[in-house]
Amino acid sequence: MLQPWAVQWITAVLLCRAAAQYSSDQCSWRGSGLSHESHRRDVEQIYLRCSQGLLEWLYPTGAIIVNLRPNTETSSRHMAGLHVCIKPYTYSQGSHVYLERAGDLRLLLAEGEQAQATVHCFSQAEGALFVEAIPQTDISRRITAFQYELVPSQVPGAHMYPYMHLGLVTCEPCSDDEVLMAVCTSDFAGSGIFQDVVSTSNDHIQVVVTLSRLFRQKSAVFAWGGVRGRSWSGRVTVPAQCAVHPGGDEYLLMGSVHFGEAWLGCAPRYKDFLKLYNQAQRAGTHPCQIDTD
Secondary structure, eight states, X not given: OOOHHHHHHHHHHHHHHHHHHEEEOSSOEEEEGGGGTTOTTOEEEEEEESSEEEEXXXXXXXXXXXXXXXXXXXXXXXXXXXXXEEXXXXXXXXXXXXXXXXXXXXXXXXXXXXXXXXXEEEEGGGOEEEEEEOOOSOOTTOEEEEEEEEEESSSTTGGXXXXXXXXXXXXXXXXXXXXXXXXXXXXXXXXXXXXXXXXXXXXXXXXXXXXXXXXXXXXXXXXXXXXXXXXXXXXXXXXXXXXXXXSSSOEEEEEXXXXXXXXXXXXXXXXXXXXXXXXXXXXXXXXXXXOOO
C-alpha cells in the first residue's frame, strides 16, 4: 500500500504531465493532439472567457470544440449582437474549422485557406468552433493556430468593418448620437488629416494619417512624432468602396483595432464635431468629457 506522501507525489507528477500537454488560461489555449493518440474519436471541449486571445494546437488529431464567451456578465440581448472573428496564422495547417450548432457542422475555414491569413467572422449565435484534424501519416509538422476576437456589432462605426458584413458594408456617416458615443468608447479617437493611400486590395485600402490631437487609443497604433513633430502618425484601414480624400479638411477619426490594425469607423469633419459637442455639453447630454482645446 502506498504511503500518503507517495500518493501526493504521484498525483503531482500526473498533474505536471497534464499541464505539459495542455496549457490554457481564460484567453488562450495551447495543446497537443498527441494525447489523443489512443482515443482519436474523443472530442476535447475548450472554454475560453476573454475578448481576444489565440489557440495553438500542435500535432492535431481527432477534434476539439472551442467555446468562446466574453469575460463579463453579458445580457442575452448583447450576446445576440456579438460576433466572433478568427484570423489564422500563415503557418496554420492540419485541420478544417467548422461551426457547430446542435450537432450540425458548417465549414468555415478549410485547411488550404488558412495560409492566406484572412479574417472570418460569424455571429455568436451561430455556434461554437469545431476544429477537426485531417488524418495524416506524419503529423510532426502540423500546427493549427489562429487568433480570435469577440466583436460587438451594435457599436458606432461597426458597419465599416467588412468581415462582419460581407457584401453589406455601407459608407454612411455616423449619426450625431453615434459620433458622441464613439469619441468616448472607440479604440482610438483623434483629430487629423488623411495624408496618402499606401496600399489597396479588392476589399480595403490603407491610409496614412497625421493627428494633431489624440483623445484616446487602446493600442499603440499611432506613434508620437517627437517634440518637433508635435503630432501622431499611423495607418487606418478603410473599406475599398468608401472614398478617402488625402489632404484638405481635418477630421475626427474614430474606430476600432482588430488583429493589430486600426479600422476607421466614424469620421466627421472636426469643425462639425466641435459644434455638435459644444451643443451637447451645454445641454448636458454629452456621454463623456474630452479636452478639445
